[in-house]
Amino acid sequence: MEEKLRELEAQRLVILAEQKKYNKRAIPFFVIGAIGFLLGIAFPDTGALFMVIGFVLIIIGAIVASIGYKHIAQFNQMFKSNLITSLLKANYxxxxxxxxxxxxxxxxxxxxxxxxxxxxxxxxxxxxxxxxxxxxxxxxxxxxxxxxxxxxxxxxxxxxxxxxxxxxxxxxxxxxxxxxxxxxxxxxxxxxxxxxxxxxxxxxxxxxxxxxxxxxxxxxxxxxxxxxxxxxxxxxxxxxxxxxxxxxxxxxxxxxxxxxxxxxxxxxxxxxxxxxxxxxxxxxxxxxxxxxxxxxxxxxxxxxxxxxxxxx
Structure with missing residues (x-):
């Protein structure tokens, strides 16, 4: 059990670092995209292009962030199949x-x-x-x-x-x-x-x-x-x-x-x-x-x- 715990903890640290990395990469897309939306609202006559660009950038940011969360889903699967299963078998x-x-x-x-x-x-x-x-x-x-x-x-x-x-x-x-x-x-x-x-x-x-x-x-x-x-x-x-x-x-x-x-x-x-x-x-x-x-x-x-x- 202790060995499995150490292995999962090492994997958790790696995956957490990966998630933070992708979140940081996504932030500029969200920020610039939000600015595009605000410009579109401020200038309704000529702001349609800003709105489109802002929307596309936010979508890209969401895709980048989702890559990091995909690693978290993999960790959750490892956690359940290894640690939770071991705890259950130890008690039942x-x-x-x-x-x-x-x-x-x-x-x-x-x-x-x-x-x-x-x-x-x-x-x-x-x-x-x-x-x-x-x-x-x-x-x-x-x-x-x-x-x-x-x-x-x-x-x-x-x-x-x-x-x-x-x-x-x-x-x-x-x-x-x-x-x-x-x-x-x-x-x-x-x-x-x-x-x-x-x-x-x-x-x-x-x-x-x-x-x-x-x-x-x-x-x-x-x-x-x-x-x-x-x-x-x-x-x-x-x-x-x-x-x-x-x-x-x-x-x-x-x-x-x-x-x-x-x-x-x-x-x-x-x-x-x-x-x-x-x-x-x-x-x-x-x-x-x-x-x-x-x-x-x-x-x-x-x-x-x-x-x-x-x-x-």
Whole structure:
């Protein structure tokens, strides 16, 4: 790990220097191009040529600057394929990491933890196993399409983000007959369909104020959300700046975290040291943290007792 870190740090320094070099080369094109635009505005009768020259120079500047950013994209790819993959394999079994892959969107939508987007993208697919609990994770960026028309009949299309975060799937051995859905109140990204579930309240007033609980069976719900589970859900929620929603269904737990964060992305300006890895470990160890917090590797979820299943 230390050797990989040193190699990546050396590459980071080279690429950062290259980016700065191309940025400096692009600055004169941007400056002269901006002057051309200003001259065109100042002299509207004869400034058309200045406007054209300014536009061309700005385009050239953008092309020059993009060459430097192309090197950054290559560094990001090396960072993920080497360092992130190594960190994942050091903490989980049977790891697969595909930076450009994702969980199928339909899987996410069927949970009702989000609504259907007009435009979307996914990345950073991870699958692995911890203490017998299998999991899959990927990032999603979901957007709504908005169309606006002005008084002159011109049409403007914009896209607004309503979910940007991670979607988790944990698979355990026990299969439960009833669904249990837990979500923070006021979530705008969640589906409005209750899927035939009814609302219940827990014994925690603080939890009831912050979360909404829907279930297909009261006994099943209270079997899962014990006082300890309520505390752990609130603790996990506090780890993120955004909102959280959970669904226990069959032998899976689905978790959606909408925190407007793009995880596992390196910052080319930050030196790669052992201490800087802590920033990435938070997002890598969260799967382990959830498995432990919700006791997914404990007897309640991993041991199959026919009498329990028949009751639940």
């Amino acid at each position: 079994d049977n790891v697969t990491y595909e930076p450009k892959g994702h969980i199928p969107l339909d899987v996410f939508l069927k949970t009702g933890l989000t609504r259907k987007p007009d435009r979307w993208r996914g990345e950073d697919f991870i699958s692995g196993e911890k203490n017998g609990v299998k999991f899959q994770v990927s990032e999603f960026h979901l957007e709504d399409r908005h169309v606006r028309r002005d008084s002159k009949g011109n049409t403007y299309v914009t896209y607004e983000t309503f979910f940007k975060g991670r979607f988790f799937m944990f698979e355990f051995k026990r299969i439960f007959k009833h669904d249990l859905r837990i979500s923070e109140k006021g979530l705008l990204n969640i589906s409005f369909n209750n899927f035939g579930l009814k609302k219940i309240e827990t014994e925690s007033i603080a939890f009831n104020k912050k979360f909404s609980v829907l279930t297909g069976d009261d006994q099943h719900a209270f079997y899962i959300i014990t006082p300890v589970m309520l505390e752990e859900i609130q603790r996990i929620e506090r780890l993120f700046k955004g909102t959280i929603a959970l669904l226990f269904q069959g032998n899976r737990l689905y978790v959606a975290i909408n925190d407007n964060k793009n995880t596992l992305e390196p910052n080319i300006k930050v030196p790669l040291t052992g201490q800087s890895l802590d920033y990435y470990l938070v997002d890598i160890l969260i799967m382990q943290e959830m498995i432990h917090a919700f006791d997914l590797d404990g007897s309640k979820f991993m041991e199959i007792h026919e009498w329990v299943i028949s009751v639940i």
